Amino acid sequence: MNRLGAIAFACTIVLALVLPQFLKGYGIFLLSMWAVLSVAALGLNLTLGYAGQVSLAQGAFVGIGAYTAALLMQAGWPYPAAFVCSALLCFGVGWILGYPALRVQHHYLAFVTLAFNTLVFLVLRNEEWLTHGTYGISGVMRPVLLGWSTGKPLAYYYFSLGMMALVAAALWWMLRSPWGRAFVALRENPIRALSLGLDTRRYTLMAFAIGSSLGGISGALYAPLVQFIEPNSFALALSFNLLLMVIVGGSGYFFGPFLGALIAVLLPEWLRVTEGYYLLAYAAAVMLMMAFFPYGLFGMVERALRAMRLKRVPPAPTLKAERTRP
Amino acid sequence: MLRLGFCTLAVAAAVGLSSASYAQDKTVYMPALMELSGAGAVSGTNFRDGMLMAIEEINAKGGILGRKINTPVIDTQSDAGVSRAQMQKVLDNNPYVVFGPVFSGSVLVDMMLTQQAEIPEIVGGEAAAITQKGDPYVFRTSFGQQFSMPKIANYIRDGVKAKTVAVLWVNNDFGKGGRDTFIKEMKSRNIKVVADISSESGQTDFSADVVKIKDANANAIFVYLNEEESARFLKEAKKQGIKAPLIGETTLLGQKVIDLAGGAAEGVKGHVGLTVDAPIPAVQEFAAKFKKRFNYVCDHNGIKGYTAVYFVKYVTEKVGKFDSKAFAKTAHGLTITPKDEPNILMEATWDKNGDIDRESFLGQVVNGKQKIVATLPKLGIK
Amino acid sequence: MASFIQLLVSGLATGAIYALIAVGFTLLWQTSQTINFAQGEFVMLPAFFVLAAMNFGAPFWLAALIAIALSIAILGVVFKLIIVDPMLKHGVLPLVISTIALSLFLKEGAKDFYSSQAQPFPALVPAIDLHVFGAVVSMQSLVVLAVAIITVVGLHLLLNQTRLGRMMQATAQNATLARILGIPVRRMVLYTFLINGVLVAIASILISPIYLAKFTNGETLGIAAFLAAIIGGFNQVRGAILGGIILGVLDNLSAAYVSSQYRAAFPLIILIVVILWRPQGLLGRVEERTV
Numbered sequence: 001m002n003r004l005g006a007i008a009f010a011c012t013i014v015l016a017l018v019l020p021q022f023l024k025g026y027g028i029f030l031l032s033m034w035a036v037l038s039v040a041a042l043g044l045n046l047t048l049g050y051a052g053q054v055s056l057a058q059g060a061f062v063g064i065g066a067y068t069a070a071l072l073m074q075a076g077w078p079y080p081a082a083f084v085c086s087a088l089l090c091f092g093v094g095w096i097l098g099y100p101a102l103r104v105q106h107h108y109l110a111f112v113t114l115a116f117n118t119l120v121f122l123v124l125r126n127e128e129w130l131t132h133g134t135y136g137i138s139g140v141m142r143p144v145l146l147g148w149s150t151g152k153p154l155a156y157y158y159f160s161l162g163m164m165a166l167v168a169a170a171l172w173w174m175l176r177s178p179w180g181r182a183f184v185a186l187r188e189n190p191i192r193a194l195s196l197g198l199d200t201r202r203y204t205l206m207a208f209a210i211g212s213s214l215g216g217i218s219g220a221l222y223a224p225l226v227q228f229i230e231p232n233s234f235a236l237a238l239s240f241n242l243l244l245m246v247i248v249g250g251s252g253y254f255f256g257p258f259l260g261a262l263i264a265v266l267l268p269e270w271l272r273v274t275e276g277y278y279l280l281a282y283a284a285a286v287m288l289m290m291a292f293f294p295y296g297l298f299g300m301v302e303r304a305l306r307a308m309r310l311k312r313v314p315p316a317p318t319l320k321a322e323r324t325r326p
Numbered sequence: 327m328l329r330l331g332f333c334t335l336a337v338a339a340a341v342g343l344s345s346a347s348y349a350q351d352k353t354v355y356m357p358a359l360m361e362l363s364g365a366g367a368v369s370g371t372n373f374r375d376g377m378l379m380a381i382e383e384i385n386a387k388g389g390i391l392g393r394k395i396n397t398p399v400i401d402t403q404s405d406a407g408v409s410r411a412q413m414q415k416v417l418d419n420n421p422y423v424v425f426g427p428v429f430s431g432s433v434l435v436d437m438m439l440t441q442q443a444e445i446p447e448i449v450g451g452e453a454a455a456i457t458q459k460g461d462p463y464v465f466r467t468s469f470g471q472q473f474s475m476p477k478i479a480n481y482i483r484d485g486v487k488a489k490t491v492a493v494l495w496v497n498n499d500f501g502k503g504g505r506d507t508f509i510k511e512m513k514s515r516n517i518k519v520v521a522d523i524s525s526e527s528g529q530t531d532f533s534a535d536v537v538k539i540k541d542a543n544a545n546a547i548f549v550y551l552n553e554e555e556s557a558r559f560l561k562e563a564k565k566q567g568i569k570a571p572l573i574g575e576t577t578l579l580g581q582k583v584i585d586l587a588g589g590a591a592e593g594v595k596g597h598v599g600l601t602v603d604a605p606i607p608a609v610q611e612f613a614a615k616f617k618k619r620f621n622y623v624c625d626h627n628g629i630k631g632y633t634a635v636y637f638v639k640y641v642t643e644k645v646g647k648f649d650s651k652a653f654a655k656t657a658h659g660l661t662i663t664p665k666d667e668p669n670i671l672m673e674a675t676w677d678k679n680g681d682i683d684r685e686s687f688l689g690q691v692v693n694g695k696q697k698i699v700a701t702l703p704k705l706g707i708k
Numbered sequence: 709m710a711s712f713i714q715l716l717v718s719g720l721a722t723g724a725i726y727a728l729i730a731v732g733f734t735l736l737w738q739t740s741q742t743i744n745f746a747q748g749e750f751v752m753l754p755a756f757f758v759l760a761a762m763n764f765g766a767p768f769w770l771a772a773l774i775a776i777a778l779s780i781a782i783l784g785v786v787f788k789l790i791i792v793d794p795m796l797k798h799g800v801l802p803l804v805i806s807t808i809a810l811s812l813f814l815k816e817g818a819k820d821f822y823s824s825q826a827q828p829f830p831a832l833v834p835a836i837d838l839h840v841f842g843a844v845v846s847m848q849s850l851v852v853l854a855v856a857i858i859t860v861v862g863l864h865l866l867l868n869q870t871r872l873g874r875m876m877q878a879t880a881q882n883a884t885l886a887r888i889l890g891i892p893v894r895r896m897v898l899y900t901f902l903i904n905g906v907l908v909a910i911a912s913i914l915i916s917p918i919y920l921a922k923f924t925n926g927e928t929l930g931i932a933a934f935l936a937a938i939i940g941g942f943n944q945v946r947g948a949i950l951g952g953i954i955l956g957v958l959d960n961l962s963a964a965y966v967s968s969q970y971r972a973a974f975p976l977i978i979l980i981v982v983i984l985w986r987p988q989g990l991l992g993r994v995e996e997r998t999v
Binding site: 024025026033125126135136138139226227228276278279 | 363497
Binding site: 100114119122126251279 | 743791794795798799800801802803804805806808809810812813816817820931934938969970972973976977979980983984987
């Protein structure tokens, strides 16, 4: 990372830690929501941005994670156990779903995952004996970890921020490893990767499963934040929203999901001035964003930087592979 | 490139910090959370318009205790998560009372926050659970299902004398709650439920449901859907020639349903809590005023919204000052008659749980209009 | 038995609508790789054009024509030029998100600028019910079925028997080759958008008397369009028709005989099964993939 990038990164960290002290309940809630959804967006970015698979099921995984955590906690399990269960369950479901589904091409996968999402919603809504059906689960408790209660808004924010940072760090490490390079190869040119002996199917499946388990983790963080979950929150709208976050931030860029999630969480606030016409303005804003930043904000910046660099210094011939974006 | 992230966060800070407190000297802050889009758009807009009319009238006369009402209306998008977030936001600004939402799912979530903040919440939801949680700050504007369903059940047993019944309900918290309460009432009266059919919100095609109902051959059919779906169902039922009596609630007998269903609504019977067709002059006047102001006929949610504001006005004037906690204490066990406050339209009592008790009606659709055939007295709850 | 026939007949009527919508969806997908997630709202909107025109005093037949014209102009031309063309060169995903946002835009637009309440819509024929094999079917449903069949047959003839139609098919199968052969590809693609505009307008006028004109109508119709198109077969107009009919009938049968709570699940399960085992759909041709 260049120096300017590092400074910006450090400033962002400081802001994330300090800003909430000056905000009221709602502002803290928004930032906590940002942290929680970033995790889900990170997962989708792995599946979509790195492994190139269009998944419209991420919302369902957040739902499965949220319900698992809430139900287990209601049954008396401690939060860490419920948390791990959510992650593992979603990894498993992701693997099982991906096994047959990833054989088909992009657009078909989108429809299969769309159908899966709706099926999960139907099960959550209809199986009242398990999930309380349309009534949802209320009174989800916030965990007490090693004596520290996360009940207050500020405390829960730092908790979710911390979890987000941990997940991000783990993901960063994974992507730096040979595994991660395999993922990038998958996206850039799957056929060439296959010809080089890469088991594309295994890696794609792994990416999909890990992405899904991140969705589950996000759900396990979401449930205690909102303290009430119902099936409607995890329908297609959430999957579209997460897709929007990844694309707007920049699909395939590590920090893309964070920026995308921030925009997705804040955009409704900025648009609230439009009062009754707010959803109309939101839809228009999304279309404009796609028109002007089709590669996402990070993608746009990278193109701008590359254009600037090319103007200043003619490219020296080099054998080192440059990070390119088709 | 991370500069962008940094800048965005800075803007976020500005937005967050700029939400100043709304309490000013000359106005009283009473925000409303309403379903203005999504599945509840019709209910929410009706409730809001009823409120708006009441607020305009009150402010024209100088407001409450000399302060004008400031009621920003916030869209919950019919989503409980959004509703909770917005409730958090308005509570940050120290409201006096909060109105809404209408959807029971959203109400149940928001109640937790208003109870913590000790701010009265005047809601439009009808699910039984709302007043069963021991929350001293929630107040209804219309019957809970636990009060309306026994009335209907009595009518089915005594008026229609049915031994078997089929129930068709919409699969959301409103419909499910009603269906659950209804089935309980049927069991306790030894009436057999021979068909239990769910439908989707926004469903357009009811042919399969009508076929199932026909095959079940019940003495009576209880229909618990939202207005537009009720109209579609009635048309299909008429088409396929259903003979058994169709019985419902306000959502089946409203003039809007009658208009949309055309002749198919003829003969439909049911229990009506709040209706602009009630044979009460005050209600008729209100309905005419509303139609003139907004250019459409309001449903029961419009009446709920209107009376909610006058409820707040009356209690506040009784307490003598803007004290949220005193409001809640005074409102419990309070009865307001049209003599005390004409715009309460019908005498209403609020009990210790926040449930509301009023007269209600049995109606029937005759010649394309809702005719009230009987008036049912208050339950006498305290 | 009478019940079964009733369900079948009702399902056919609904299925005919799905077929109409799915055909337009398939055409767009085929010729320009456009997955139009706003197709449902495209069907919802023309009804409001009709109502608005009638509010200005136009008689129904004139309002219908105006609506079709507006539909061609806005949902055909404007949609293509302003949304599809600029997005398509950046890949499918930005376009997908744009059409999703567009569907929200159109939905909220109808709600905010017309009404959130359902509006009665004038019927094309008097409300007579006919008894067919022991089942009751409304005249309106029969008209729907008839118009849908005529439209689809007309489209089939257009695509297969006219030069224009064959040019459009060539564009769909291999745009590059078509261009080399001198076919004005851009114009052909535009024509599919115009045809879709006509199809959705017709579908809208057909269903609104039964469904009532409401801004939420597009939600279920949109999904039904994709399901019908994929199940039937993406690269054949016939496939879309078969898919639509299967969907309509299946929905009714599963709601009546299996579970009303899960009625929406059966088409989805069929979709998953079809995609995984026969991705080209029931009637589609297998598409070769270039490497």
